[in-house]
Amino acid sequence: MTTAAPRIELIGLTRRLPSGERLLTILDRIDLSIAAGEFVAVLGPSGSGKSTLLALMAGLDRPTSGEVRLDGSAIQDLSEDALALLRRDKIGFVFQSFQLLGNLTARENVLLPLELAGRPEAGARADALLSTVGLAERGHHYPSQLSGGEQQRVALARAFGTRPPILLADEPTGNLDRATGKIVLDTLEQLRIESGTTLVLVTHDPDVARLADRRIHLVDGRIDREERTVAENVP
Amino acid sequence: MRPSLALTLMARESRGSAAKVLFFLACLSVGVAAVVAVAGLSGGIDRGLRREARTLLAGDVAVRSAKPIPQAVVAQVSTFLAAHPGSRSAELYEMVTVVAVPREGGQVASALVELKAVGPGWPFYGEVKTEPPRPLDELLAENGVLVAPDLARKLDLTEGSRLDVGGHACTVRGQILSEPDKLGVGIDLGPRLLMSRAGLAATGLETFGSRIDRKILIKLPDDATAKTAEDFEKAIEAELKPDSGIRVETYVDAQPGLRAGFRNATRFLGLVALVSLVLGGIGVAETVRAWLASRLDAIAVLKCLGLRPREVVALYAGETALLGLLGSLVGAALGTAILAIAPKLLADILPAVPIPAFSASAILRGLLLGTGTAVLFSIAPLSSLRLVPPLRVLRRDAEPLEASKVARLAVALVLIAGVFGAAWIQSGSPKLATGFAGGMIAAAAILAGAAWATTRLVERAARGRLRVTLRHGLAAVARPGAGTLPAITALGLGVLVVVGMLLVQRGLTASLKADRPDEAPNLFLVDMQTGQWPKAEAILRSQGAQSIRTVPIVTARLASIDGVTAADLAARRGDRGRGRWIFTREQNLTWMKELPKDNEIVAGALWSDPKTNEISIEQDFAQDLGAKLGSKMVFDVQGVPIEMTVTSLRKVGWRSFGINFFLVVEPGVLDDAPQRRVAAARVPTGSEQVVQDRIAAELPNVVVLRVREIIEKVAKLLDRIGLAIRILGGFAIAAGIAILAGAVGASASRRGREVALLKTLGATRAGVVGTFSVEFALLGLVAGVIGTVGGGILAWAVITKGMELPWTWRPAILLLSPIGAVILSVLAGIAASTSALRKRPIEVLRAE
Numbered sequence A: 001m002t003t004a005a006p007r008i009e010l011i012g013l014t015r016r017l018p019s020g021e022r023l024l025t026i027l028d029r030i031d032l033s034i035a036a037g038e039f040v041a042v043l044g045p046s047g048s049g050k051s052t053l054l055a056l057m058a059g060l061d062r063p064t065s066g067e068v069r070l071d072g073s074a075i076q077d078l079s080e081d082a083l084a085l086l087r088r089d090k091i092g093f094v095f096q097s098f099q100l101l102g103n104l105t106a107r108e109n110v111l112l113p114l115e116l117a118g119r120p121e122a123g124a125r126a127d128a129l130l131s132t133v134g135l136a137e138r139g140h141h142y143p144s145q146l147s148g149g150e151q152q153r154v155a156l157a158r159a160f161g162t163r164p165p166i167l168l169a170d171e172p173t174g175n176l177d178r179a180t181g182k183i184v185l186d187t188l189e190q191l192r193i194e195s196g197t198t199l200v201l202v203t204h205d206p207d208v209a210r211l212a213d214r215r216i217h218l219v220d221g222r223i224d225r226e227e228r229t230v231a232e233n234v235p
Numbered sequence B: 001m002r003p004s005l006a007l008t009l010m011a012r013e014s015r016g017s018a019a020k021v022l023f024f025l026a027c028l029s030v031g032v033a034a035v036v037a038v039a040g041l042s043g044g045i046d047r048g049l050r051r052e053a054r055t056l057l058a059g060d061v062a063v064r065s066a067k068p069i070p071q072a073v074v075a076q077v078s079t080f081l082a083a084h085p086g087s088r089s090a091e092l093y094e095m096v097t098v099v100a101v102p103r104e105g106g107q108v109a110s111a112l113v114e115l116k117a118v119g120p121g122w123p124f125y126g127e128v129k130t131e132p133p134r135p136l137d138e139l140l141a142e143n144g145v146l147v148a149p150d151l152a153r154k155l156d157l158t159e160g161s162r163l164d165v166g167g168h169a170c171t172v173r174g175q176i177l178s179e180p181d182k183l184g185v186g187i188d189l190g191p192r193l194l195m196s197r198a199g200l201a202a203t204g205l206e207t208f209g210s211r212i213d214r215k216i217l218i219k220l221p222d223d224a225t226a227k228t229a230e231d232f233e234k235a236i237e238a239e240l241k242p243d244s245g246i247r248v249e250t251y252v253d254a255q256p257g258l259r260a261g262f263r264n265a266t267r268f269l270g271l272v273a274l275v276s277l278v279l280g281g282i283g284v285a286e287t288v289r290a291w292l293a294s295r296l297d298a299i300a301v302l303k304c305l306g307l308r309p310r311e312v313v314a315l316y317a318g319e320t321a322l323l324g325l326l327g328s329l330v331g332a333a334l335g336t337a338i339l340a341i342a343p344k345l346l347a348d349i350l351p352a353v354p355i356p357a358f359s360a361s362a363i364l365r366g367l368l369l370g371t372g373t374a375v376l377f378s379i380a381p382l383s384s385l386r387l388v389p390p391l392r393v394l395r396r397d398a399e400p401l402e403a404s405k406v407a408r409l410a411v412a413l414v415l416i417a418g419v420f421g422a423a424w425i426q427s428g429s430p431k432l433a434t435g436f437a438g439g440m441i442a443a444a445a446i447l448a449g450a451a452w453a454t455t456r457l458v459e460r461a462a463r464g465r466l467r468v469t470l471r472h473g474l475a476a477v478a479r480p481g482a483g484t485l486p487a488i489t490a491l492g493l494g495v496l497v498v499v500g501m502l503l504v505q506r507g508l509t510a511s512l513k514a515d516r517p518d519e520a521p522n523l524f525l526v527d528m529q530t531g532q533w534p535k536a537e538a539i540l541r542s543q544g545a546q547s548i549r550t551v552p553i554v555t556a557r558l559a560s561i562d563g564v565t566a567a568d569l570a571a572r573r574g575d576r577g578r579g580r581w582i583f584t585r586e587q588n589l590t591w592m593k594e595l596p597k598d599n600e601i602v603a604g605a606l607w608s609d610p611k612t613n614e615i616s617i618e619q620d621f622a623q624d625l626g627a628k629l630g631s632k633m634v635f636d637v638q639g640v641p642i643e644m645t646v647t648s649l650r651k652v653g654w655r656s657f658g659i660n661f662f663l664v665v666e667p668g669v670l671d672d673a674p675q676r677r678v679a680a681a682r683v684p685t686g687s688e689q690v691v692q693d694r695i696a697a698e699l700p701n702v703v704v705l706r707v708r709e710i711i712e713k714v715a716k717l718l719d720r721i722g723l724a725i726r727i728l729g730g731f732a733i734a735a736g737i738a739i740l741a742g743a744v745g746a747s748a749s750r751r752g753r754e755v756a757l758l759k760t761l762g763a764t765r766a767g768v769v770g771t772f773s774v775e776f777a778l779l780g781l782v783a784g785v786i787g788t789v790g791g792g793i794l795a796w797a798v799i800t801k802g803m804e805l806p807w808t809w810r811p812a813i814l815l816l817s818p819i820g821a822v823i824l825s826v827l828a829g830i831a832a833s834t835s836a837l838r839k840r841p842i843e844v845l846r847a848e
Helices: A050-057 A080-090 A106-116 A122-132 A148-160 A178-195 B003-013 B018-051 B053-057 B071-083 B136-140 B149-154 B197-203 B226-239 B256-294 B296-304 B309-345 B360-387 B405-427 B430-460 B468-478 B484-513 B530-542 B566-573 B578-584 B619-625 B688-698 B707-746 B748-760 B765-802 B811-832 B834-838 B841-847
Strands: A008-019 A022-034 A039-043 A065-070 A091-094 A166-170 A198-202 A214-219 A222-228 B061-065 B088-102 B108-118 B129-131 B144-147 B162-165 B168-178 B192-196 B212-219 B247-250 B523-529 B546-561 B586-591 B599-604 B614-618 B632-637 B640-652 B663-665 B676-682 B703-706
Touching: A008 A050, A022 A050, A022 A222, A039 A050, A050 A065, A050 A166, A050 A198, A080 A091, A080 B296, A080 B309, A091 A148, A106 A122, A106 A148, A106 B003, A122 A148, A122 A178, A148 A166, A148 A178, B003 B309, B018 B053, B018 B256, B018 B309, B018 B360, B018 B707, B061 B226, B071 B088, B071 B212, B071 B226, B088 B197, B088 B688, B088 B703, B108 B149, B108 B197, B108 B688, B108 B703, B136 B144, B136 B168, B136 B192, B144 B149, B144 B162, B149 B168, B162 B192, B162 B197, B168 B192, B168 B197, B192 B197, B226 B247, B256 B296, B256 B309, B256 B360, B256 B405, B256 B430, B256 B484, B256 B707, B296 B309, B309 B360, B360 B405, B405 B430, B430 B468, B430 B484, B430 B765, B468 B765, B484 B707, B484 B765, B484 B811, B523 B530, B523 B688, B530 B546, B530 B676, B530 B688, B546 B566, B566 B578, B578 B619, B586 B632, B614 B619, B619 B640, B688 B703, B703 B707, B707 B765, B707 B811, B748 B765, B748 B834, B765 B811, B765 B834, B811 B834
Parallel strands: A039 A198, A039 A214, A091 A166, A166 A198, B108 B192, B144 B168, B586 B663, B614 B640
Antiparallel strands: A008 A022, A008 A065, A214 A222, B061 B212, B061 B247, B088 B108, B088 B162, B088 B212, B129 B168, B144 B192, B162 B168, B523 B676, B523 B703, B546 B586, B546 B632, B546 B676, B599 B640, B614 B663, B632 B640
């Protein structure tokens, strides 16, 4: 019986960066496998390499050594063009600072990935997503006219627009108050379940991480421990 | 990415960028306006001359000669007329002469005129406007003449007045207001006098040696084609000797010499206009750089969302091109408006042909060059978009993607090639284009170097002891991202162009008006018969004339040099025009025992070989002819071949204004040849008119040329030409100012924060203005000094090496130009900082 390749697989992943005359090891021989549809939270103190891990998974950065595989295919040596197409088709993003384009309305921000991917009926899909995130009436507003929570919900709608197999979220509630953050997380979860998306979420908030199927703790660039919601602790 | 999506994204991207759009328009429109105006003028003149060719020729064909037209040619014309029913011919003679009006007490009042004598039928095309408006034949019958309004005013002539032409009494029948074949370009030696051909014959002015431009005008039958005209031209030319001095021109040729002259002039002006456009390009590059710097986060997001690097570049390049097109459209409209008024402003130096304001080809050229410039100068910042790391979405300090050295080199080469290409389009000459591109790059490099050095110097200068206004102003110049380099480069280039052009034009004018030696003549007598000299001399002496000099002139044609005929020598030259003309034209020979002071023997010895007829040649003329010491030259002197040997070469000081000749023959060789005289003298100021009046009365065929008046006319023409050039140079300054203002505007938000902070800390508005003024003044000073020095070097090279004139220092221009640049820079900078200066601290700090 053949098993499907993991959605995301990291093999001996290492990333070093020059710091003055030294080389700083940000990630050190990370091995990680994430199945399709899994919700994995990555936790760790500041400087533990969480965002770097996310960046390598998305092809935003290249590893010093090791492999990044998405659905069995290595991506670390792809060209910038190929990586852009990969992100267009397979990966959605949610950022701590929302990263909406300020000169586009909320609706246009949601439309953008759909237009880039050439999806039919992009307008209808964008309207449906805005409705799902509770912003159907705010589509014509610019990001500067929306609150932080509203902006992040627009970002969620944008991220799920093309129904990407993978969604990467970097501290999505980091700039929000608790109540707003909860709304955002609930929306994220709702969209994830609807789409069956594999979600990797970086957070420093244990309460947020508790929502995940699996929690990876990073310390000094290494996986310190792993926890599953229904599995034993792995030292 | 689909084109429709790209356009959608471009439209969205341009939101909230009014300042950027305005600056684009300002940068490009100035340069495009200059390009369109010059191209429109050039094309308009060329097309106008072609369209009005028949009118300007006053016929379909003209047979032209400075000597009496041979009977054989006259017969050929008659044969042609007979063979082409419906065709006609008319004579047209033009010359410069002095006319006189008898006054009481035997006195006369005289004036130099440009006389035109026309046969029945003239003009075959176009209209003559006269006052009174009666048929021309009627007005000119029985020694009737028409005078220009200027002449009527000068000599107080009315209808019925007597006017002596060549001593022959004529009657003024009215005024000539316009002639269809008057080109209106260049200098008029005198106002117009129109008379009939028969009237001229009666005056006795047509004597041996008279300088008359003779034409037979031919009108072809109405159904004749251009081929008929050209066939006739070829038939006449086939029968002519190469050195006959007769030219045949058809309306198809359409004033080739004049068109070529204007083409050369507008080629030069086109390059001056291109400078403004190149400066606009520098401004565009800075705008794009600043704009893209503000969009880095957005670009990283776009790459994150799946836009490929080349799609990102294409998106912003497309936006740049569209903005470039918009700026070019504004510039084209401006250029068209300038073209509507230019002919009126420059009437003295443009031919009298209608020049339409709207020129599709000029507008197209402006759009192409403007949009091309916008894209070309944006290539460097646009290509760096490929290097924006998408990782920036997670980490703002992410390293840019690696740049290829080959790519950087390619960008630089494309830029240079683009400037060269634009210069080639403007000048039509790869050689000029190379010189232009090289010069621009060198000047820009020097200015950029000066800007860099200024920044470094100011950075390191001990500012601690300076007053706070000065200290902060200087610090602003050295700040990274201050836009110092492009501002200084652009403004400096503008100053260089304007100062360079101004110095050249002033140098030319001054050279004309330069203090001549005390003994330099201010009056020339030409078209004088030998027997008339004693009386002319007596008149001159009676008026206190000094430095009187007279020489004989014998006209001859060059037959051969060292056994090679002039025809063969001309043919070997290959090109039409001056190269051949030097062999085929009529040569003026003179003789004298001793050379005047302004002649210096540089090779050989004067009259050193008693065994041969000797000739002395001016050294440059000898080089043009290909003659050297020992060369045997044969001249056809009124039908008699005479061989002479070149025994000396001379250097001539032409600026002495004395009577000088390229060819001086040994005395005794040409004594018996038909000859006339020319004389020069210096008469006291105020006596010139008296001399002219008396000569007109007693020697009516002698033409008196007054040097001062001619120099003033030439100087006035040069001033007008200089005006046109300075207007174009002004565009360059305007472009430089626009860039400075744009650089200031691009940093508006930073300046606003600065102003808010300074005001919070207690600075007054005047203090802040002072700080900004120091910054802009330093930029203007560096740009002004370097630009002035560069312009001075350019002008020196053009005047001393190009025109071989002496260089004169002009301290006023050299001093005032940098000061002007400082003032302009401060005014423009403060004006562009107005919104920042108005910011209240709370507005800015709240927004933070």
